[in-house]
Amino acid sequence: MSVKKIVNTAVIGVGNWGKNLVRNFAELSNSNLIACCDLDEKKLEKIKKSFPKVSVTKNVNDVLRDPEIDAIIVATSASTHFKMAKKCLLSGKHVFVEKPLCLHVKDVNELNKIAKEKNKKIMVGHLLEYHPAVNYLKDFIKSGKLGDIYYIYSQRVNLGKIRDDENALWSLAPHDISVILYLLNEEPVSVAARGEYYLQKDLEDVVFLNLQFKDKKMANIHLSWLDPHKIRKITVVGNKKMVVFDDMEATEKIKIYDKGADPKGKYVSYEESITLRNGDILIPSFTLKEPLKLECQHFLDCIIKNKKPLSDGYDGLRVVRVLEAARKSLKKNGVPVRL
Ligand SMILES: NC(=O)c1ccc[n+]([C@@H]2O[C@H](COP(=O)([O-])OP(=O)(O)OC[C@H]3O[C@@H](n4cnc5c(N)ncnc54)[C@H](O)[C@@H]3O)[C@@H](O)[C@H]2O)c1
Structure with missing residues (x-):
């Protein structure tokens, strides 16, 4: 079985912080940034200008349904993390979620359960x-x-x-x-x-x-x-x-x-x-x-080498607790x- 060396990625939420994630996933050699999604057209235009090869969309489903995409980075506001991450996992994608992972312990437990069932990585952006x-x-x-x-x-x-x-x-x-x-x-x-x-x-x-x-x-x-x-x-x-x-x-x-x-x-x-x-x-x-570069690299490495992320869903859980x-x-x- 051939081992995948490059992860096809997409970022949802390209606001103040998300744009830093976009830069890193566009620059890292084992990431192929395919798409970015945001509700704000102006932010998407800026992304398109800096990264012309990356496709942009306002519709999350475009990213979720794209079979090419292996992993999704969620950098929307905290109140949307649970729903967004759940959709990503159920669509069969690895997911990196900005901090805090969720607003409720029960939601974190649900995400961890789905990630386990789907055999997908879940990592939270505990940057430090x-x-x-x-x-x-x-x-x-x-x-x-x-x-x-x-x-x-x-x-x-x-x-x-x-x-x-x-x-x-x-x-x-x-x-x-x-x-x-x-x-x-x-x-x-x-x-x-x-x-x-x-x-x-x-x-x-x-x-x-x-x-x-x-x-x-x-x-x-x-x-x-x-x-x-x-x-x-x-x-x-x-x-x-x-x-x-x-x-x-x-x-x-x-x-x-x-x-x-x-x-x-x-x-x-x-x-x-x-x-x-x-x-x-x-x-x-x-x-x-x-x-941030080290964190993004770690997420890619965990997918490629099938390793447990340092800031995995259980680390996310103890912080949300x-x-x-x-x-x-x-x-x-x-x-x-x-x-
Ligand atoms: N790790 C860090 O050091 C760090 C620093 C700052 C922010 N953050 C985290 O990053 C996340 C985003 O923060 P921010 O400061 O960039 O916020 P922001 O408001 O600047 O950006 C959020 C973006 O998400 C988009 N968005 C919201 N709902 C969406 C949806 N349903 N579909 C598509 N796009 C949607 C918004 O249009 C906006 O552009 C938060 O979870 C925050 O806690 C982390």
Whole structure:
């Protein structure tokens, strides 16, 4: 049996983010981008101008029914992901869905079931799991050099993009949640979220999300599209080292702090019972590559080599589980929701 080396692809949704996916699937050597679909004609015209060989359509069925197309990339708004991905899988296509995979756990379960039955790949766009800095951090944690993780906190704030179909939690948190679960390799036992809306009724602009893990590990995530600063930062505090991943830095994205506090045991006085360590700061060098390109390449590789995607439907499930619990907690003014 001959093994397919090139995947025929199509992108549905060529808006702000989808156009980056189009560029990557048009450029990667083992992707043959055949078609793009969007409801907005102007966006399709732009695609046609940049990629004349790619056919464009406003009708999703043109893409679903095209027997040439092996895999579909869905980059429409989150509320459409479930229906769109389901149609793709039922049409016998592999599917890559932007984050969040769905808005409800039951929908993710249904997609995973269909993907299994149809023997098709389902992958979710948890972009940061493909980020070389995140993978450096993951390896660093695995090596034991960070020690036991005490806690993690992250900030994903700036002014805009303000959405009118989802709140800041669903728009921004999938990134942080997916990284935190990826780094810890476990799911939280409870989730609490507080937030407020100021601009549009019932659509929180600012959310503070707390994940509690077993063994006292915790993570705190600050999300906002109503903030003067643009911050994309994750801090991991371990008992041996502390690491900061700052994605706004052009090159020095990871800083490892040899800082810590070592309890000596029995309390005598503050100075004598805890030793503070204020050592060097290391900025490691590693090769930076465009995370989106790595992510798109991974999707193609998984299809060609029949591998399980890193951010597969089950990874999508654990992230949506946390989001769904956070939604419940938000409604109850921050009461922790057990998973
Ligand atoms: N991975 C990342 O870093 C990242 C960044 C931004 C956005 N996203 C995700 O990408 C997705 C799209 O976000 P965006 O910012 O590009 O939104 P957008 O509104 O700019 O684009 C969505 C596009 O989908 C089209 N569309 C909607 N319904 C459609 C349908 N039924 N058929 C065909 N086309 C349809 C719209 O016309 C629009 O062009 C969201 O899920 C978002 O969360 C991911």
